[in-house]
Amino acid sequence: MILDTDDAERFFKLYKALTLFVGQRLKFIEPPAKSAKVIVALPLEQRVKVRDAFLKHLDLIDAFVEENPFRLDPEELNIVRSWNDLVAGEFYVLRNLKKYTVFLTAKEPTVAYGVVGLSEPFEVVITQPLPYFCKTVLLPYQGRIVY
Numbered sequence: 001m002i003l004d005t006d007d008a009e010r011f012f013k014l015y016k017a018l019t020l021f022v023g024q025r026l027k028f029i030e031p032p033a034k035s036a037k038v039i040v041a042l043p044l045e046q047r048v049k050v051r052d053a054f055l056k057h058l059d060l061i062d063a064f065v066e067e068n069p070f071r072l073d074p075e076e077l078n079i080v081r082s083w084n085d086l087v088a089g090e091f092y093v094l095r096n097l098k099k100y101t102v103f104l105t106a107k108e109p110t111v112a113y114g115v116v117g118l119s120e121p122f123e124v125v126i127t128q129p130l131p132y133f134c135k136t137v138l139l140p141y142q143g144r145i146v147y
Helices: 005-025 037-041 044-055 059-067 074-085
Strands: 087-096 101-105 112-115 132-141 144-146
Touching: 005 037, 005 044, 005 059, 005 074, 005 132, 059 074, 074 132, 087 112, 112 144
Parallel strands: none
Antiparallel strands: 087 101, 087 132, 101 112, 132 144
């Protein structure tokens, strides 16, 4: 299962905005980049560095919400604020079900998450047989979990 197009677009809009904010704050991206499209243009290595640095500075979520540099509406700010509850780590992708894909934490205590794809089903993203081991970040998004 994947998000519908409008939800996926909204997620990407918010995620790019937060990532640009984090990248500028942590000096990975030079200001005065005003458009979150700058993030997409970065090489994958640099985007991964920004993400990894962000995971060490989750306080930037609250700074982003407080400053609201992209003039997001209150609902969008609440979505970003909910990302304080993200789960980052190593997972086993166990099974694709109709409504979500089951991810299990690789470390004890084992926790199962029902994860929804953003714009492509997991069958397309993960072409290897399941279970599949991966390192990722799970984010709450409007009552669902995305990666």
